[in-house]
Amino acid sequence: MVSTPAQPQPQYATHDVTNQASPLAPYDASEDQALLEGLRREGAGWAEEDLRRLGLSAGSAQAQEWGEQANRHEPELRTHDRYGNRIDEVEFHASWHHLMRVAVAEGLAGAPWADARPGAHVARTAGGLVWGHTEAGHGCPTSMTYAAVPALRAQPELAKVYEPLLTSREYEPGLRVPSEKRGLLAGMGMTEKQGGSDVRTNTTVATPTAEPGVYTLRGHKWFTSAPMCDVFLVLAQAPQGLSCFLVPRILPDGTRNTFRIQRLKDKLGNRSNASSEPEFDGTVAWLVGPEGRGVKTIIEMVNCTRLDCVMSSATLMRKTLVEAGHHARHRSAFGTRLIKQPLMRNVLADLALESEAATTLTLRLAGAADRAVRGDAGEQAFRRIATAVGKYWVTKRGPAFTAEALECLGGNGYVEDSGMPRHYREAPLLSIWEGSGNVNALDVLRALGREPGTAEALFAELALTQGADTRLDAAVARLKDQLAETDQTGARRMVELMALALQASLLVRHAPPAVADAFCASRLGGDWGHAFGTLSGAADLDAILERALPGGN
Numbered sequence: 001m002v003s004t005p006a007q008p009q010p011q012y013a014t015h016d017v018t019n020q021a022s023p024l025a026p027y028d029a030s031e032d033q034a035l036l037e038g039l040r041r042e043g044a045g046w047a048e049e050d051l052r053r054l055g056l057s058a059g060s061a062q063a064q065e066w067g068e069q070a071n072r073h074e075p076e077l078r079t080h081d082r083y084g085n086r087i088d089e090v091e092f093h094a095s096w097h098h099l100m101r102v103a104v105a106e107g108l109a110g111a112p113w114a115d116a117r118p119g120a121h122v123a124r125t126a127g128g129l130v131w132g133h134t135e136a137g138h139g140c141p142t143s144m145t146y147a148a149v150p151a152l153r154a155q156p157e158l159a160k161v162y163e164p165l166l167t168s169r170e171y172e173p174g175l176r177v178p179s180e181k182r183g184l185l186a187g188m189g190m191t192e193k194q195g196g197s198d199v200r201t202n203t204t205v206a207t208p209t210a211e212p213g214v215y216t217l218r219g220h221k222w223f224t225s226a227p228m229c230d231v232f233l234v235l236a237q238a239p240q241g242l243s244c245f246l247v248p249r250i251l252p253d254g255t256r257n258t259f260r261i262q263r264l265k266d267k268l269g270n271r272s273n274a275s276s277e278p279e280f281d282g283t284v285a286w287l288v289g290p291e292g293r294g295v296k297t298i299i300e301m302v303n304c305t306r307l308d309c310v311m312s313s314a315t316l317m318r319k320t321l322v323e324a325g326h327h328a329r330h331r332s333a334f335g336t337r338l339i340k341q342p343l344m345r346n347v348l349a350d351l352a353l354e355s356e357a358a359t360t361l362t363l364r365l366a367g368a369a370d371r372a373v374r375g376d377a378g379e380q381a382f383r384r385i386a387t388a389v390g391k392y393w394v395t396k397r398g399p400a401f402t403a404e405a406l407e408c409l410g411g412n413g414y415v416e417d418s419g420m421p422r423h424y425r426e427a428p429l430l431s432i433w434e435g436s437g438n439v440n441a442l443d444v445l446r447a448l449g450r451e452p453g454t455a456e457a458l459f460a461e462l463a464l465t466q467g468a469d470t471r472l473d474a475a476v477a478r479l480k481d482q483l484a485e486t487d488q489t490g491a492r493r494m495v496e497l498m499a500l501a502l503q504a505s506l507l508v509r510h511a512p513p514a515v516a517d518a519f520c521a522s523r524l525g526g527d528w529g530h531a532f533g534t535l536s537g538a539a540d541l542d543a544i545l546e547r548a549l550p551g552g553n
Contacts, residue, residue: 020412021330024323025064029133030055032318033547034356034511035363039126041510042367044119051126054106058133063102067135069095070272071422075228077264077274088261089175090228090274097173099138103131104171104183109145114167121373125311125366129359132315133322136426137272139312141185141226147304148186148233150373151244154289154297155213158246162231175249175256178230187229188301189221189247189278196222197439199235199242199295204280206236206243206287213287215245217280220262227261227276233298234285241292245285258283269425302434303383306391307365309430313398314358316430320405320423321355324348325549327409338408339545347408347533349541352548353519354401354532356511357503358394364506365390381457385447386502389458392440392492393499395431402427404532441491444498448483455483458498465505469516471525472508475501500524514543 030036030052039048057063073093081087103109108127112120124146132139149166153159161179168183178184195201204219217236224232232247251257258281265275289297325348328338338344365387372380406413406420413420431437447454462476479497486494500523507516518539522528527536535541 019332021327023061024326025059025061026056027059027322027326028052028055029058029130029319029322031550032129032359033550034359035126035129035318037510038360038363039122042119042122042363043370044122044126046117046119047123047126050106051123051130054127055130057102058131063099063134066095066098067272068419069093070099070135070137074271075264075274077261077276079261086260087256088227088259088278090261090264090276092173092228092274096138096272097171099134100141100173101171103138103142105169106131107169108139109142109169109185110149110163110167111169112146112167113149113163118374119367119370121370122363122366125307125362128308128311129315129318129362132312133319135272135422136312136316136429137270139308140270140273141187141229143305143308144188144226144229144301145184145186146308147301148188148231150304151233151298151301152246152288154244155246155287158286158288162246173228175228175230177250177252177254178248179252181230184230185226185228187224187226187232188298188305189224189232189234190298191222192220193222197435202235202237202242204234204236206238206245206285208239215285215287217245217247217283217285220277220279222277223265223275224278225273225275227259227274227278233288233301234280235294235298236280236285238287238291242294243291244288244294244297246288247280247283247285251284268428269422270429271425303387304369305434306387306440307362307369309434310358310365310387310390310394311362313395313427313430314355314362316398316423316427317351317355317358317401317405320402320420321348321351321548323418323420323423324351324405324408325545327412329549342541343533344408345541345545346535346539347404348549349518349539349544350522350532350535351401351405352544353515353522353535354397356515356548357507357519357523358397360506360510361390361394361499361503377453378457378460381451381453382461384451385444385454385458386461388440388443388447389495389498389502391434392437392444392495396437398427398430399424401532437492441495442488444495445486445488445491458502462501462505465508468508469504469520471520472501472504475504475524512543512547514540515547518544 076091078089106127112124165184170183172181172183190199192202206215206217208215234245234247260279262277331338368379368383372383402424406424482494504520507519528534
């Protein structure tokens with residue numbers, strides 16, 4: 001049989017790929033003037049070199065791939081081992097552990113509480129604004145670990161044992177006796193099915209044992225994130241009322257504490273992070289703070305995690321703005337690059353204003369937290385109200401912002417490969433976690449009614465720019481009028497004005513005139529539409545974009 005000579009294969013390619021943006025990575029996630037200026041201004045300029053190093057790491061192709069893989073390969077629950085023993089463990093992809101190891105080593109968990117340098121908490125927040133460019137889910141256990149330390153200090157003998165491990169820069173996954181590990185992670189369990197944010201309706205029961213300070217818990221929790229953590233702060237009903245308890249996964253004798261994970265939540269976003277429904281039944285727990293004072297004990301933890309919600313929203317804004325700007329630089333339409341198109345420039349500049357305002361407020365809140373920890377009563381009062389205000393507003397702006405940034409990429413932004421859908425799904429969580437919009441608006445009313453010094457602290461901050469901008473002055477005057485009249489019905493409207501006035505005040509003081517003027521004109525002066533990209537023709541788009549997206553606008 002005579003063989004037939006091989007025939008040339010047909011060429012099926014119909015076109016060359018052109019007019020597509022190159023991959024963004026590698027890039028420098030710390031290349032953000034508002035971030036670097038805020039870092040220095042709030043007392044952590046000493047951390048700039050480390051922040052810039054972290055920015056290069058966060059924007060590296062490797063770290064960006066870790067973020068993608070950690071979300072593509074979601075955590076899996078293993079309730080039993082092969083022999084039928086109950087183990088209640090959650091398995092994670094290797095990329096999750098890579099991300100966690102860097103975050104903990106860089107001090108993004110509990111480390112600032114062991115750092116005596118002024119600005120340590122600011123440096124941590126700035127690090128989160130940068131490292132968060134990788135992905136958001138692993139920020140949950142680092143945030144809760146950070147927040148657990150001040151709450152745990154309500155029980156000094158427990159803090160003596162656990163605080164050195166919670167403030168460690170060593171990431172050591174796996175369930176083992178806490179005191180035998182080099183570093184620990186902490187979670188929290190507050191909400192239950194019947195109550196949600198109304199934690200005083202919790203039905204989990206804490207029964208005292210013969211050993212002082214030791215209880216057993218019986219009940220359930222509805223949202224307990226990061227169930228692979230070593231210890232948890234949990235609310236339960238003790239004989240004298242709702243109380244706070246420390247629950248370790250592994251007991252001092254090496255046995256497993258009862259922590260039955262019924263299931264992992266199938267969430268809209270934040271999918272790299274496991275959120276669970278644990279059941280307690282004879283679960284051993286240690287009292288933290290006095291019986292009946294559980295909310296007061298754990299509220300300091302909530303203040304810290306609320307700051308991190310603001311930080312994470314600001315991070316998502318900056319990340320998606322960078323992605324949108326990169327696409328606009330490399331994509332052409334109607335004869336020129338998108339970045340040169342006047343309407344696209346308006347959209348990007350408007351997003352840049354929102355991003356800078358969010359970043360600047362985040363760092364101001366971190367500075368207040370740092371100074372409050374060091375005994376500044378005025379900053380403590382400011383932090384109390386401004387954190388709730390920022391949590392309400394910045395996290396509310398996140399979903400609309402990420403949607404607009406996604407749209408800058410057109411159809412390219414709507415496909416999973418771009419990464420933008422992941423960011424978009426992430427954004428709503430930050431408004432829901434640690435109290436939805438209503439909860440935070442009501443918390444502002446509560447602070448104003450019960451802690452008069454908070455209003456004084458807020459208006460003292462706003463007074464620093466009195467006379468500098470007539471639109472801001474008018475907004476502050478409206479705010480004072482609303483303060484005297486607002487009830488629950490108008491709480492959101494009032495808190496929104498508080499946030500905008502505070503952001504405007506910070507930008508008037510610290511941002512270039514083009515940024516401050518455009519923000520005040522649009523957000524306070526009414527010279528704006530109802531969507532991003534509706535800035536006035538008087539806005540200096542070139543100056544705004546050059547600051548936000550340096551390098552060829």
